[in-house]
Amino acid sequence: MKQFKTMESYLNALALNPSLAILTYQMVADGVGLTRAAIARQVKNGALEGVSIDGSNYVLAESVIRKNKEHANEVAIIKAALEDFARRGETTTYEPVMALTGRTHTNPNDRGMIGKILGAISRDTMDKHGFLLSALVFNKTQKAPTGSFFGLAEEIDEENYQEWDSAEEYLHDQLRKIFDHYRRP
Structure with a gap:
């Protein structure tokens, strides 16, 4: 988990690196249809990347986008396979x-x-x-x-x-x- 002691230090880092953009756990949960607790577990197990700012925890937006792309890829792979089964x-x-x-x-x-x-x-x-x-x-x-x-x-x-x-x-x-x-x- 990336850590910043203050919001000011985070904002300074964000100005230099926009890929540090963050989302709250609730925003991610609402966006992907899971609970906040499920998002916290995903951060803990490394499936999503966390950011701590002055003791408050967030999710790196880039990791959510990456995970969504991985999910879309899995959907495409499985759909193509099911279509092959259907053709046969x-x-x-x-x-x-x-x-x-x-x-x-x-x-x-x-x-x-x-x-x-x-x-x-x-x-x-x-x-x-x-x-x-x-x-x-x-x-x-x-x-x-x-x-x-x-x-x-x-x-x-x-x-x-x-x-x-x-x-x-x-x-x-x-x-x-x-x-x-x-x-x-």
Whole structure:
């Protein structure tokens, strides 16, 4: 963590190096949809870079931008892989999807992050194409998407989701839409 004894010393350093711009923990939390405590943990574990000014803690804005770019890159990598599965008419499981970005199903933080990534992908494909691309990702033991998928479906595709008699029927409809879309010449 970068440390400055006074606000004046920080402002002098900032004048020479604008990359020292800071954000409050709350600003970052609001911007990325996490809690202040989660941001504090990310600063503590080095995922975000902290700045201390006269005993008050902040986040280096540049580290937030870098982390957001890394997240966008992970979304793009996983979306491209899911599109490849769709073109082949295949589903997959979480483990190989997570491995694409160096994540593992044994790490709770990684499991949470993959849920956010798949949610972002599904929101995008629902807006653009009318289906949730993450329907392709199955839990290995359940042989179906997790409950989080169906919760997301109910949230962002409520009207269509309610039309089906069961979650299984909704899933089959989603898979049909996905495979039809990606098999087009």
